[in-house]
Amino acid sequence: MTMKILYGAGPQDVKGYDTEQLRAEFLVEDLFRPDSVSFTYTHVDRLILGGAVPVSKTLEFGSGEDIGTSHLLSAREMGIANLGGPGTITVDGQSFDLNNRDVLYVGRGARVLKASSVSAERPARFYMNSVPAGADVPHRLITQAESKPLDLGDARRSNKRQLRMYIHPEVAPSCLLLMGITDLAEGSIWNTMPPHLHERRMEAYCYFDLSEEDRVIHLMGRPEETRHLIVADGNAVLSPAWSIHMGAGTGPYAFVWGMTGENQEYNDVTPVALSELK
Numbered sequence: 001m002t003m004k005i006l007y008g009a010g011p012q013d014v015k016g017y018d019t020e021q022l023r024a025e026f027l028v029e030d031l032f033r034p035d036s037v038s039f040t041y042t043h044v045d046r047l048i049l050g051g052a053v054p055v056s057k058t059l060e061f062g063s064g065e066d067i068g069t070s071h072l073l074s075a076r077e078m079g080i081a082n083l084g085g086p087g088t089i090t091v092d093g094q095s096f097d098l099n100n101r102d103v104l105y106v107g108r109g110a111r112v113l114k115a116s117s118v119s120a121e122r123p124a125r126f127y128m129n130s131v132p133a134g135a136d137v138p139h140r141l142i143t144q145a146e147s148k149p150l151d152l153g154d155a156r157r158s159n160k161r162q163l164r165m166y167i168h169p170e171v172a173p174s175c176l177l178l179m180g181i182t183d184l185a186e187g188s189i190w191n192t193m194p195p196h197l198h199e200r201r202m203e204a205y206c207y208f209d210l211s212e213e214d215r216v217i218h219l220m221g222r223p224e225e226t227r228h229l230i231v232a233d234g235n236a237v238l239s240p241a242w243s244i245h246m247g248a249g250t251g252p253y254a255f256v257w258g259m260t261g262e263n264q265e266y267n268d269v270t271p272v273a274l275s276e277l278k
């Protein structure tokens with residue numbers, strides 16, 4: 001298990017960043033490695049992003065030694081989305097089978113987690129978001145069918161997409177974590193249109209289901225001072241409260257969005273007109 005730490009950067013820092021620095025602060029590239037569990041701890045609202053890809057063995061994790069607590073989830077909750085083939089997550093002996101696009105909510109206090117795949121030919125690809133939690137909420141599997149869909153966008157504007165809420169007060173409660181998956185409709189390329197800011201929450205996007213040669217051009221930054229990140233399959237992007245977030249793909253893609261902060265009001269956002277972007 002690995003744990004990388006990012007300390008977070010503000011809009012003034014980003015003004016002087018070159019591509020390498022921007023990517024080092026805002027892009028997480030090494031989440032999904034065969035038979036490994038990789039975590040990145042960001043001081044942006046203390047979100048931990050993780051990836052686990054069990055291929056030839058069961059992967060065990062949950063120790064808190066890298067973050068100074070007895071267990072990783074002693075004071076945290078976690079969402080685990082399966083972006084790959086069928087697999088199983090066991091939480092302190094309780095097993096949950098996750099198909100592609102199912103999400104498991106793991107409540108505070110979990111100690112030992114195990115991740116396994118049904119088949120090494122099509123391994124599970126578990127993507128994790130964990131945030132500090134102030135209460136115990138029961139573990140719960142949310143299948144894709146149980147998630148709440150929202151149809152957004154317009155094919156004529158190349159931004160038709162379906163957003164599914166999984167960890168959300170109307171679907172499955174948590175303390176402060178929100179998590180969902182957005183799938184672009186065939187032929188649409190733009191996500192998160194119009195772009196927005198949410199002063200009371202940070203967000204992380206993990207782009208997946210891209211082909212090896214395709215990329216998402218992710219836009220970030222203050223509306224009047226945008227930057228871009230060129231993102232490949234399985235890469236995650238951090239979006240602090242001060243940053244817009246939107247992207248366009250060169251081919252089909254989907255993404256997991258996770259949020260935490262002051263509230264769980266999904267609609268507590270400030271849209272940014274495209275005419276304001278620079």
Ligand SMILES: O=C(O)C(=O)C[C@H](O)C(=O)CO
Pocket residue numbers: 152161163182191192193198203245257269
């Ligand atoms: O395509 C979209 O629109 C999204 O998925 C938006 C994200 O859910 C988001 O940015 C929530 O604040």
Ligand SMILES: [Zn+2]
Pocket residue numbers: 196198203245
């Ligand atoms: Zn957002």
